[in-house]
Amino acid sequence: MRPISKECDFLVIGGGSGGLASARRASRWYGAEVIAVEAKRLGGTCVNVGCIPKKITWNAASLAQNIRDAKAYGFSVEQRAPFDWGAFKKKRDANIKNLNDIHERSLKNDGVEYIQGRACLIGKNESMIKLHDGTEIKVNAKKILLATGGHPTVPPSIPGAEHGINSDGFFELEHQPKKVALVGAGYIAVEFAGMLNALGTETHIFIRHDKFLRTFDEMIQDGIVSEYERVGIHIHKNSTLSRVEKDEKTGKLTLYYSDSTGQGKLEDLDTLIWAIGRTPEVEGLGLDVVGVKQNERGQIITDEYQNTNVENIYSLGDVVGKIELTPVAIAAGRKLSDRLFGGEQLNASKLNYDLIPSVVFAHPEVGSIGLTQEEAEKKYGRDDIKIYKTSFTATYYNIMDKEDKGLSRYKLICQGKDEKVVGLHILGLASGEILQGFGVALKMGATKKDFDSCVAIHPTSAEELVTLK
Incomplete structure (x- = not known):
């Protein structure tokens, strides 16, 4: 069966924050003929397994803390039942589904053609999109944007690592874990640890050094460690993990590790969460076919104008790894469309990466x-x-x-x-x-x-x- 053929001015591969912002700007503001492709759910990491569900969960954790604090203010608050994780998850999932639908309607309203499928570059101006039913669509585009984002990393060298889940899997948990171990010292690990602890889960966090958030100011690093120790989070500093074992009868996990005090093991774990970083989503994208350059981490290399080394192919967002924040990807996507389709007066449009604020929703x-x-x-x-x-x-x-x-x-x-x-x-x-x-x-x-x-x-x-x- 021959593939369906389409042509457009701008093909956006990746329906996350940056890709959507660039596609909509190009179509609505400048009248470009735009096709946007996404293999999973619209909205990318932020909407589906990042900012939005994370902040909703953070809100729930903050309410739990406020309920405990209420006693000091003279309130007699009695919690008659445990936090209903299942009901909360159901409402959170419904909210995310609503956002997916809003994004799809927004693309339609702005004149962007949306295709749900997986795209692969087959030429400097060509891409093959494979739909879930096997249908193939060949797209010839004057300009192509790669905004495919990233996915969580799971350590390949630790025996039993597959028994843990990643940060995406956290949002799929149907039940609140009574005892959890997190591995990582970045913002994802810190945020999850704070939320789970505030909601009443016995929380352990394993870090390779003695502080969290090591790219932040030293005052922040020291302060977070101090506050997390104060609220009862178990911090395993200078730790190295050796293996993970699962009891097939109970489903409980045992984590074996070493730290400055010697060998140790943590038993009776309901959940192990890997939060050790993210990997660019480039597998099967066809970068090698057209010669798009990548760095040692697999991230796509671009200049300050989002140009790759291949003419008329651009990239932005988490897949390039400059500053992995949703508003940064959105701003970069809009600036790119301004430059590509906005005419002479905007041909030098680019995002200034200096003085970008960032927040960690810790506790x-x-x-x-x-x-x-x-x-x-x-x-x-x-x-x-x-x-x-x-x-x-x-x-x-x-x-x-x-x-x-x-x-x-x-x-x-x-x-x-x-x-x-x-x-x-x-x-x-x-x-x-x-x-x-x-x-x-x-x-x-x-x-x-x-x-x-x-x-x-x-x-x-x-x-x-x-x-x-």
Whole structure:
């Protein structure tokens, strides 16, 4: 059976945040003929197994903590039944399905043709799309965008590793684990550990070193470890895993490991979650056919304009691995379409990757923008930077018992005689909401004097950033 033939101006392979944003911008704003292809569900990692279901789960965990905190405020709250994980998951899944449908309608409304299937490059301007029923569609496109994202990595060298699940599998769990082990020190492991612990799961986390979030400022690293130890998360530092065993009768797992104290094993585990990184989704994409270059991690190499080494083939998002954040992919996708289809006035359009804020939805939240102290010292020298920092107890905790009080930590990193703020790092309640506004200030080149000139809103945690001495 001969494949169906189609032509278009812009073929977008990958229906995640970046691909969808680029496809819709090109079609709706500039009238380009666009085809978008996705092999799984529309919305990519963020909508299906990332940001959205993660934040919904984080909200549930925060409510669980608030219920416990209510006693300190004079409320007599009695939880008559355990958290209903099954009912919660059902509602969360329905919300995600609704978002999938919204994305499909949005593509249609913006004039983008959507094909559900798996695409493979067969030429510099050609792709073969295989549908789930075996039908093949050959597409000739003037320009092609590769925005296929990534998938979680599972260690191949640890015997029994297959008994664990990855971060995608976390959202498929039908029952709340009573005892869980997570492996990893990045934001996914930190977020899952905080959520599960707050919901009442006995939570163990294994890290290769002695701190989490090792690309963040040292204050954040120390603060998260301290807070997680305070709330009872079991942190296995400087650990190496040797094997995983499964009891076929009970389904329980045993994890064997070594750390600075010697050999150990963790028994009676309901779930083991691997959160050790992500791998670019490039298998079967046909990069070798057209000669698209990749780095040692398999990520597609692009320049600052999202160009690959092959003319008229572009790439962005997690598959290139520059900054793996949903809003970054969206912004890059729109900028790319502006440049490709927006005419002469936009032919230099590109995303500025400097000063991009990021948040870790831990318990408590982490917010960061700009340089860490270590990076600032390396870039400007220790004598040319000035550090302002504080630790404090948020008003929310004032009337709680000492052992229940969380500690917030804030830091400003300033450079030069004008004390331009080049780094801002916060750990504490509502850090995500706080950072968005202060991120604008840093993008505008704010100085310490600008911060000081803003009258504080009292009593808030955010006021600490404009009253630092």
